[in-house]
Amino acid sequence: MLKSGNNETGKTAFLIYPGEYFATRGDVFISTIVGSCLAVCLFDVSEHIGGMVNFVVPGGKVTRDIHESEISRIGVLNMEYLIGEMVKLGSNRKHMVSKIFGAAFLSDESTSTHKLAEDNLEFVSKYFHAEKIRLVNSDLGGEFRRKLYFSPLDGKVWRKKLINNEEVSEFAILEEEYVRKEFRERDRKGSIFLFD
């Protein structure tokens, strides 16, 4: 994550990279560029706490129920990272609404990105349904990346379509590396500690 001043608004901006998340109740911007991955913005309408996560569900098709799918497991984990941070700040998932972006079908990458995007869309659809988190806006698919600015204070999102995929060389490389890593490590599991 990169913290920087935003010259146009005077607000601090937190730029998150693929695989990262950030939550705050501050008057700042959370920003990212998303291609075939998903950028989920959550906003607690009661506490005015917001957060964003940029992630991929390293799937083949989510053929089983979301509660039993080994693939969905990693998607749920990424959402839990973000929601956990928001809960620590005083939020309650019952008061959250969501906006989702990304899942682009990028022509400069292999055709597998089409399937990846479809799998990611299927995951978020099932996840938000199961969590009863209302989806208030989405901008998904297409053959272009998106640059996002999210205001966690009021839940607003500014989205710029990067039609010619300008400004994205660093993000494109990072996203590709991140997606490959997530596929490689999708069977990972956390540590277990048993106390005496």
Add this chain to the structure above:
Amino acid sequence: MGKVIMVIDDSPTIRVSVEIALKSTGVEVKQAENGQDALDKIKEITDAGGEIALCISDINMPVMNGIDFIKEFRKVDKFTPVVVLTTEAEKETIQKGKEAGASGWIIKPFQAEDLVNVVKRFVK
């Protein structure tokens, strides 16, 4: 009512995933959405003659978090094991949980098989 495993998490997805994973243990599973909800349900179960065999609790929850739940639960029950299931991996937080009276700490993501093995260790 016999033995019960209480699963405490504010995520319905996680609660259902854990309940499905524990089907093979044959122990009845009840769900609570935060620490206070769990304390209320545990009292109902024990008042009705049931026995809490194990609690599996998240940490970051609204109303009452996992650490506070363990502290409150330990005031009325010093022996029933409480295993934490969380994304929290910081040593300081794990130490806090241990001091509060946790019996184990599982960092997500979990695999069903590992969860079942931990449960079998605590629930005889």
